[in-house]
Amino acid sequence: MIIILNSATTEQIDKILFKISQSGLEPHYVEHYGKQIITANGNTKNCSIAEYKKYAGVESVFQVSSSYKLASREFKQSKSIVNVRDVAFGGADIPVIAGPCAIEGYDQLKETASAVKNAGAVMLRGGAYKPRTSPYSFQGLEEEGLAILQAVSKELDIPTVSEVTDPRKVELVAEHVDMLQIGARNMQNFVLLKEVAKTNMPILLKRGASATIEEWLMAAEYIMADGNSNVILCERGIRTFEPITRNTLDLSAVPLVQYLSHLPVIVDPSHGTGIWRLVSPMAKAAMAAGADGLILEVHTCPEEAASDGPQSLTPYKFSLLMKELKSISSALKS
Numbered sequence: 001m002i003i004i005l006n007s008a009t010t011e012q013i014d015k016i017l018f019k020i021s022q023s024g025l026e027p028h029y030v031e032h033y034g035k036q037i038i039t040a041n042g043n044t045k046n047c048s049i050a051e052y053k054k055y056a057g058v059e060s061v062f063q064v065s066s067s068y069k070l071a072s073r074e075f076k077q078s079k080s081i082v083n084v085r086d087v088a089f090g091g092a093d094i095p096v097i098a099g100p101c102a103i104e105g106y107d108q109l110k111e112t113a114s115a116v117k118n119a120g121a122v123m124l125r126g127g128a129y130k131p132r133t134s135p136y137s138f139q140g141l142e143e144e145g146l147a148i149l150q151a152v153s154k155e156l157d158i159p160t161v162s163e164v165t166d167p168r169k170v171e172l173v174a175e176h177v178d179m180l181q182i183g184a185r186n187m188q189n190f191v192l193l194k195e196v197a198k199t200n201m202p203i204l205l206k207r208g209a210s211a212t213i214e215e216w217l218m219a220a221e222y223i224m225a226d227g228n229s230n231v232i233l234c235e236r237g238i239r240t241f242e243p244i245t246r247n248t249l250d251l252s253a254v255p256l257v258q259y260l261s262h263l264p265v266i267v268d269p270s271h272g273t274g275i276w277r278l279v280s281p282m283a284k285a286a287m288a289a290g291a292d293g294l295i296l297e298v299h300t301c302p303e304e305a306a307s308d309g310p311q312s313l314t315p316y317k318f319s320l321l322m323k324e325l326k327s328i329s330s331a332l333k334s
């Protein structure tokens with residue numbers, strides 16, 4: 001159950017919270033979209049909506065059938081737009097984020113960033129903390145990588161996203177980037193989710209490789225329950241029985257999540273396939289499926305990339321893809 005309040009006083013709010021806990025439910029107060037909200041969590045079947053409507057300060061009361069409340073369409077019917085500086089996710093335009101898997105040095109990042117920006121990318125990606133499967137693989141340039149990312153972002157005037165893997169590093173990463181990325185491996189790292197929520201910055205929440213749609217939306221709920229509504233979801237492929245591709249890109253997640261939630265959903269065909277040949281076709285398919293954006297890995301020399309070379313597009317292939325995406329985008333709008 002969700003209770004929307006209108007300029008309720010602390011005393012009025014406390015009365016409602018007390019009533020909810022007395023009924024054996026878990027109350028939670030949060031503010032979103034300029035509204036005061038209380039969620040009552042648990043089995044609310046026998047709750048009387050009319051009874052809660054009588055409380056002073058209450059504007060409306062309604063039941064939400066899903067386990068995620070604030071992330072649900074039942075709570076908010078209109079699609080949410082999440083802004084990262086001047087880039088809007090969830091609106092009419094389909095922003096493309098591009099850049100290397102990992103920041104390897106200033107020259108590499110500057111060259112890649114200039115190329116992707118010239119081709120039409122509106123945000124730059126680059127990992128400074130790399131969650132690698134093997135502890136012996138390149139782990140990222142860490143703080144030095146963040147400084148490079150920030151410098152290139154300023155020089156080219158392009159907003160950035162980078163992954164944060166450790167709750168103790170959230171403040172540091174937040175000082176250097178415009179959007180924080182929660183990687184697939186950390187989708188259910190609840191301590192990390194609570195920590196990034198506090199920044200109130202835009203959060204790119206990747207789907208866990210073995211996460212159901214409901215688990216993914218519940219992870220978004222963690223961020224929203226702590227008052228941060230700036231969540232962008234990212235489908236990046238799930239683990240199936242198929243070993244040729246790195247993951248199986250679940251494009252049906254795009255329209256499904258857009259039906260279940262008001263949050264924008266973007267697609268990562270690079271991690272979703274692991275094979276550069278499949279990246280452009282799946283990027284185009286994602287756009288046709290209604291994705292609210294794309295995130296793609298680009299490397300000036302994929303054979304020499306410190307990570308994820310096999311799934312990285314060269315700047316040239318990326319520029320060809322951007323032209324094709326433009327045609328698809330106009331076809332979709334016409």
Ligand code: PEP
Pocket residue numbers: 101127131163182183184185206236268271
């Ligand atoms: C990444 O985007 O660099 C990354 C590691 O992705 P994922 O968390 O989806 O594997």
Ligand code: MN
Pocket residue numbers: 101102271297307308
């Ligand atoms: Mn990668």
